[in-house]
Amino acid sequence: MNKFKPDYILTMKDIIKEGDPILREITDEVSLPLAEDDKDTLACMMQFLKNSQDPVMSKKYNLRGGIGLSANQIGLNKRMFVMYFTDSDGKLYEECLINPKIISTSASMIYLPQSEGCLSVDRDVKGYVPRYERVKAKAFNIKGEEVTFRLKGFPAIVFQHELDHLNGKMFYDRINSENPFKLPENTEIKSL
Ligand code: ZN
Numbered sequence: 001m002n003k004f005k006p007d008y009i010l011t012m013k014d015i016i017k018e019g020d021p022i023l024r025e026i027t028d029e030v031s032l033p034l035a036e037d038d039k040d041t042l043a044c045m046m047q048f049l050k051n052s053q054d055p056v057m058s059k060k061y062n063l064r065g066g067i068g069l070s071a072n073q074i075g076l077n078k079r080m081f082v083m084y085f086t087d088s089d090g091k092l093y094e095e096c097l098i099n100p101k102i103i104s105t106s107a108s109m110i111y112l113p114q115s116e117g118c119l120s121v122d123r124d125v126k127g128y129v130p131r132y133e134r135v136k137a138k139a140f141n142i143k144g145e146e147v148t149f150r151l152k153g154f155p156a157i158v159f160q161h162e163l164d165h166l167n168g169k170m171f172y173d174r175i176n177s178e179n180p181f182k183l184p185e186n187t188e189i190k191s192l
Contacts, residue, residue: 002037004074010048011061014074015119022072023120024168027079030098033144042082042096042142045069049084066119068158070165073120081162087154100139100163103148105132109189110153116161116171125172127180130189131157153192 004010016022030038051057052066070081080098087093111128135156138148151159161171176182183189 002041004037004041004044006040006043008044009051009061010044010074012063012119014048015069016073016075018118018121018170022075022077023165023170025072025077026168027070027072027077027166030078030080030140032098032140034098034140034142038078038080038098039142041071041074041076041078042080042098045071045074045082046084046094046096049082053084064119068162069119070162072165079166081166083155083158083162085155085158093155093158096142097139097159097162098141100137100159100166102163103136103138105136106134107188108133109184109187110157110192111183111189112157113191115175116157118161118171121170121172125175127172127175128183129157129161129171129174130184130187131160131174135159137163157192 049066049069051061052063058065067085068081068083071078083093083095085093109130110133111130115125115127116129133156134150134152136150137159138146141147164171
């Protein structure tokens with residue numbers, strides 16, 4: 001039984017924290033057409049991100065602000081995640097992505113100067129996380145349609161962070177372990 005019904009309000013107690021083995025698993029493909037349970041879960045996850053960015057709701061439910069959430073972060077071994085944010089051009093990304101796959105990437109890379117954050121990580125992690133500057137990817141949307149899309153810059157970073165979750169990877173795995181501010185060599189890489 002899926003507890004994530006449309007009226008279920010996800011809060012921080014539902015978010016799996018680092019150290020839990022489910023965050024280290026390679027998640028399973030979601031079967032299509034999408035089951036009603038999976039649709040309900042995605043709706044809950046999206047509402048969580050919206051609530052987390054809403055001053056009233058985030059205060060009421062004591063939520064940390066989030067822009068992306070993967071299914072294994074709420075304990076489900078499924079290849080799906082949601083993203084909700086506005087990029088620097090004011091474009092809204094409100095996406096439920098199922099079985100996402102990268103088709104190709106740029107050679108050039110980028111990183112966030114302030115490092116990355118994660119709802120599953122309750123500590124400040126310093127260091128640069130190299131990401132591809134551009135990705136071409138495909139996924140299924142909540143209607144079960146296959147969509148191909150290109151992302152660049154910040155949206156590409158968010159996508160790669162969430163896709164990493166589905167592959168059992170945490171953002172800090174990509175930080176240089178000897179010097180967290182060391183960038184990959186022989187690679188075109190710049191700060192976002
Ligand atoms: Zn994360």
